[in-house]
Amino acid sequence: MSTTMRRLGDRFDAATRGPRGRVLALALAAVAAVVPLALSQYDVDVLTDVALWSAIALGLNVVVGFAGLLDLGYMAFYAFGGYAFAILSTQAHWSLWACLPVGAAIAGGFGAFFGFPTLRLRGDYLAVMTLGFGEIVYLAANNLQITGGPGGIFGMPIPTLGRLSLGQPIDYYWMALALVALAAWVIGAVARTRTGRAWAYLREDETAAQAMGIPVLRYKLLAYVFGAVWAGLAGALFAAKQTIITPDTFTFTESFLAVAVVVLGGVGSLPGVILGAFAYIVIDEYFQAFTASYSGLIFSALLLIFILLRPAGLWPSRQRAQELGRSGLAPSRGERPDPGQGRGAGLGEAGAVPPGGGAP
Amino acid sequence: MIPQEVANGLIIGSIYALVALGYTLVYGILRLINFAQGSLYTVGAYIGFLLVPATAGLAHTAPALAVVVLLAAAMLGSGILAVVVDLVAYRPLRRAPLFASLVSSLAVFVLLENLVQVVVGAQPETFPTLISQTPWLIGPVAVTPSQVVLVAVALALMAALQLFTQRTRLGRAMRAVAVNHDTASMMGIPVNRVISLTFFLGGALGAAAGLLVGLNYGTITFNMGELAGLQAFTAAVLGGIGNIPGAVVGGLILGLLQSLSATVIPTQWTDAIAFAVLILVLALRPRGVLGERVAERV
Numbered sequence: 001m002s003t004t005m006r007r008l009g010d011r012f013d014a015a016t017r018g019p020r021g022r023v024l025a026l027a028l029a030a031v032a033a034v035v036p037l038a039l040s041q042y043d044v045d046v047l048t049d050v051a052l053w054s055a056i057a058l059g060l061n062v063v064v065g066f067a068g069l070l071d072l073g074y075m076a077f078y079a080f081g082g083y084a085f086a087i088l089s090t091q092a093h094w095s096l097w098a099c100l101p102v103g104a105a106i107a108g109g110f111g112a113f114f115g116f117p118t119l120r121l122r123g124d125y126l127a128v129m130t131l132g133f134g135e136i137v138y139l140a141a142n143n144l145q146i147t148g149g150p151g152g153i154f155g156m157p158i159p160t161l162g163r164l165s166l167g168q169p170i171d172y173y174w175m176a177l178a179l180v181a182l183a184a185w186v187i188g189a190v191a192r193t194r195t196g197r198a199w200a201y202l203r204e205d206e207t208a209a210q211a212m213g214i215p216v217l218r219y220k221l222l223a224y225v226f227g228a229v230w231a232g233l234a235g236a237l238f239a240a241k242q243t244i245i246t247p248d249t250f251t252f253t254e255s256f257l258a259v260a261v262v263v264l265g266g267v268g269s270l271p272g273v274i275l276g277a278f279a280y281i282v283i284d285e286y287f288q289a290f291t292a293s294y295s296g297l298i299f300s301a302l303l304l305i306f307i308l309l310r311p312a313g314l315w316p317s318r319q320r321a322q323e324l325g326r327s328g329l330a331p332s333r334g335e336r337p338d339p340g341q342g343r344g345a346g347l348g349e350a351g352a353v354p355p356g357g358g359a360p
Numbered sequence: 361m362i363p364q365e366v367a368n369g370l371i372i373g374s375i376y377a378l379v380a381l382g383y384t385l386v387y388g389i390l391r392l393i394n395f396a397q398g399s400l401y402t403v404g405a406y407i408g409f410l411l412v413p414a415t416a417g418l419a420h421t422a423p424a425l426a427v428v429v430l431l432a433a434a435m436l437g438s439g440i441l442a443v444v445v446d447l448v449a450y451r452p453l454r455r456a457p458l459f460a461s462l463v464s465s466l467a468v469f470v471l472l473e474n475l476v477q478v479v480v481g482a483q484p485e486t487f488p489t490l491i492s493q494t495p496w497l498i499g500p501v502a503v504t505p506s507q508v509v510l511v512a513v514a515l516a517l518m519a520a521l522q523l524f525t526q527r528t529r530l531g532r533a534m535r536a537v538a539v540n541h542d543t544a545s546m547m548g549i550p551v552n553r554v555i556s557l558t559f560f561l562g563g564a565l566g567a568a569a570g571l572l573v574g575l576n577y578g579t580i581t582f583n584m585g586e587l588a589g590l591q592a593f594t595a596a597v598l599g600g601i602g603n604i605p606g607a608v609v610g611g612l613i614l615g616l617l618q619s620l621s622a623t624v625i626p627t628q629w630t631d632a633i634a635f636a637v638l639i640l641v642l643a644l645r646p647r648g649v650l651g652e653r654v655a656e657r658v
Contacts, residue, residue, distance in 0.1 A: 070462060117643040123458055124393045125642055127466075128593060132635035135590060143628045252586055256470050263463060297478060300471035307464045308452055 029181050036173055044169040046285055048241060051176035052234050053277035057261045058183040058270060059230025064259065065268035066191060067223035068203030069119070070127040073134025074258050075250035077107040077228040079141060081235030082245040086153035087146060089240075096159035096240050100233055107232025108225045115224040120217055134255050141247040152246030159240055172241040179237060183230050184270050190226070199223055253296050260299040264306055363500045365619045371507050371576075373615020374514035378569035379592030380599070380607035381521060382442075382562030388538045388602035389558050390454075395465040396445050397566050398589020399472035402582065403441055404434040404567020405574040406476060409485055423490050427575065430490075431513065434571040435564035441472075442563025443556045451552070469589075477582040484581045487574040510572045517568055518608055521561065525604060534558060538602070587631060594638040600648030609649060 036044045056078065063071045081103035088094040088102065118129045141147045148154075158167035159175075166175070190196055198219045202209040210216045239245040257280060265276020280299065287294040379401050386394040408430040412419075419426035449468045453461045491506040525531035536544040537554045545551045573588075574580045591614065599610025614637060618630045641648060 068459070070459065072466070117639065121642055121646070124462055125597075125646070127462055128393060128590075128597075129639060129642060132590060132594075132638050135587070136632050136635045139629070139632050143626075253470065256466065259463070259466070294474075294478070296470055297474035300467045300469075300474060304449060304464060304467040304471060307460055307467065308449070 025184075029177070033174065033177055036170060041169045044173050046281060048169065048173040048176050049285075050278050050281045051173065051180050052238050052241075053258075053261065053281055054180045054274045055176070055183050055230050055234040055237075056258055057265060057273035057277045058180070058187055059227045059234070060258050060262050061227075061268065061270070061273045062187060062190075062199075062223050062230075063227035064262050065273070066196060066199040066203065067220055068123075068199075069220060069223065070123060070130070070259070071224070071227070072127050072131040072252070072255050072259065073137070074130070074227070074231060075255040076134045076137035077111060077231035078235035078238070078254075079137055079245075079247075079250040080107040080110055080228075081232030081237075082239035082249070083141065083147055083153070083235075084232070085236040085239045086156055086245045089156045090153060093157075096236070100236050103236035104229045104232040107228045107235070111225040111228030112221060115221050119220040119224060131252065131255075134250070134252060138247055138251060141250075147247075150247060152244060154244035156240060156243045158243075172237070176234075176237055176241075179230075179233055180274070183233075184274070187230075188270055195219070195222065257295065257299055260303045264299070264302055362620075362623070364502065365623055366616065367501045367503055367507075369616035369619035370612060371503075371511055371615070372619065373595075373612035374511050374518075375569045375573055375588070375611070376592045376595040376614050377608045377611025378514050378517060378565045378572075379588060380596040380611045381518070381604065382566040383593050383596040384599075384601055384604060384607040385558050385562045385565075387596070388604075389534070389555055390450070390461075392450065392461050392465060393593070394450075394559075394562065395462075395469035395589070396442070396449075396472060397562060397592070398585030399469050399476070400438045400442050400445075400563040400585075401566040401570040401588055401592075402476055402580075402585035403472065403570070404438040404563075405570030405580045405584065406480060406485075406582075407434040407437040407567065408571040408574055409487060409580060410480075412488055412490075419488075419490055427490055427509070430575075431568060431571055434567040438567030438570075439560040439564035442559040442566075445472075445563075446556060446559040451555075469585075473583060473585060480582065482582060484579050487578050487580060489578070490575055504576075506576050510576050513568065513572060517565060521565070522604060524561075530554070530557065590638075591631075591634040594634045594641075597646075598637060598641050598648055600650040603648070603650050606648055606650035613649070 036047055039047070056074070059077075060071060060074045063069050063074065081100075084103035084106050085096065085099040088099050089096070094102075114133050118126060118133075121129060141152075142150050158165055159171075160166060166172070191199075198209070198214050201212070201214060202216050202219055206216055235250075238249070261276040261280045262273050264279070265274070266272025280295070283298060284295040287298070379397060382397040382400065383394060386392060386397070411430055411433050415426045415429055418429065445468050449464045450461055453464055489506075491504075491509050493504045493506050495502040495504050496508075523531075525534055533544070533549045533554050534557065536547065536549055537551050537558075541551050544554075569588075569592075570580070570584070573584070592611065595610035595614045596607045597610070598614060599606030599608070601607075614634060617637060618633050621633050622630050
């Protein structure tokens with residue numbers, strides 16, 4: 001499934017490049033905006049979830065796909081956005097529009113706060129740290145007074161725009177779609193800047209990037225914070241749509257599923273991860289009728305199969321070739337030039353290097 | 361109050377230590393964080409739970425023997441599962457980059473956890489009491505026979521592991537593989553078989569911990585391995601990952617920290633202690649408490 005998805009994504013990616021591509025992207029966005037008018041409220045609701053998860057996947061893709069950092073606690077930032085809206089709107093009567101930037105800022109701020117001491121760690125340790133961070137945020141939401149404990153917060157007001165009330169499913173859908181469009185546009189643009197190239201560099205070879213004078217820690221932090229912001233925005237929209245937020249919406253399983261969506265959709269490819277989000281929500285909706293645990297089962301199995309079939313690298317070679325400015329010559333990621341090394345799981349500089357090794 | 365907290369800390373700490381040994385063994389050999397260790401712990405608890413009816417007759421006449429049978433079954437089951445996990449999910453990725461094996465182990469973890477949920481259901485299960493839970497008073501400390509058994513079994517397993525790695529040929533082979541796969545292989549050590557053995561031991565120790573938790577605390581859930589796995593990983597890092605005595609020391613320190621902190625902060629926050637410790641250790645002293653002895657990794 002994911003190979004097909006990736007191929008589709010690649011073709012889409014190629015088609016949306018250049019001025020003609022921009023027209024195509026706009027046309028697609030217009031279709032996405034208009035088509036739901038003909039759909040049932042239930043379908044619109046499902047598509048809203050697709051859009052919200054697309055925003056999540058796009059944001060996480062910055063962290064995982066661009067900078068190559070495995071983040072297992074990404075949904076914590078979703079929680080920051082959601083709770084920011086929930087608390088500010090019910091207690092201070094802020095509007096959604098005021099809460100969105102605040103939610104994004106809080107998510108980004110916590111990203112910086114947590115990322116600064118941890119991002120210098122090697123990849124595997126970073127993964128565990130982010131997992132721990134996600135668990136702490138979950139524990140906090142479950143136990144704090146201000147977050148309403150396990151019952152969460154409910155009764156958020158319906159967002160308005162001037163005199164217009166935005167309480168219909170289609171209204172939420174359009175807001176979520178606008179967020180996806182904004183995310184895809186901004187993230188796509190950033191990826192083509194110096195910053196995007198620096199991310200690709202440190203992902204491919206951190207040591208070399210550092211040797212070339214790229215401030216590795218700063219760029220990792222930037223990716224982490226920039227990625228977190230999108231989860232914050234999506235979380236605030238999600239809370240507004242549900243009018244309730246509970247700790248259950250950002251458990252470890254949710255963070256895992258976000259990673260699975262990005263990896264299966266095609267790490268680093270914007271259309272790919274949107275397709276991944278679509279596939280996830282459709283599968284999740286279908287199995288909701290049985291029991292929620294099946295989506296975890298299916299996606300972990302898919303992820304396992306995928307990784308076993310593509311062990312040499314998750315990054316599509318076309319994308320990498322493009323990033324590295326040559327075609328077909330790029331070695332697959334992490335390919336071991338010296339097979340005599342024999343150091344287990346491919347942690348290149350394993351040996352006596354402590355987990356903090358390699359950073360300034 | 362404090363002596364009681366110390367006792368509680370050592371009890372839960374020995375559980376962390378057992379699970380942490382699984383992380384440390386695999387990390388020592390493959391430099392891989394085996395996320396699946398948390399689910400092997402869960403699977404161990406459930407194997408024991410599912411076999412309780414079968415051993416009911418035995419539990420009536422000789423409860424100690426019933427516990428031994430359950431323990432052996434859980435350890436064997438999870439140990440074999442760990443070997444299978446390695447064969448299926450890690451061995452094909454030995455030469456692949458870190459990201460691949462890490463995602464693979466994560467996928468296995470979630471897969472096993474969800475399989476348990478699908479097979480036995482999401483509801484918590486209640487373990488029958490096989491060992492008395494009536495507390496003995498030893499000075500100011502109250503401990504139950506079940507807790508004594510828990511600590512005794514945990515200590516015995518740790519001692520056995522230490523003896524195995526230090527005193528036997530296979531143990532020496534494990535240490536050799538931990539130092540360098542290729543050199544070990546040239547010395548005639550069957551590296552892959554040694555790796556399988558390592559996974560078996562790690563899974564068996566995790567399963568023992570899961571079963572002991574079930575016997576002692578009475579309730580098990582399909583996602584019990586999430587929190588316990590993370591805490592045990594913290595313990596392994598705290599003691600210096602890849603280091604066997606380190607995992608034990610780290611587990612006991614973490615258990616003590618958690619139970620002592622319960623006297624000053626609300627109990628629902630004690631779980632957060634582990635993560636705070638993990639962040640502090642990795643940020644300040646990533647080698648862990650006993651981490652300097654990198655030469656003696658297994």
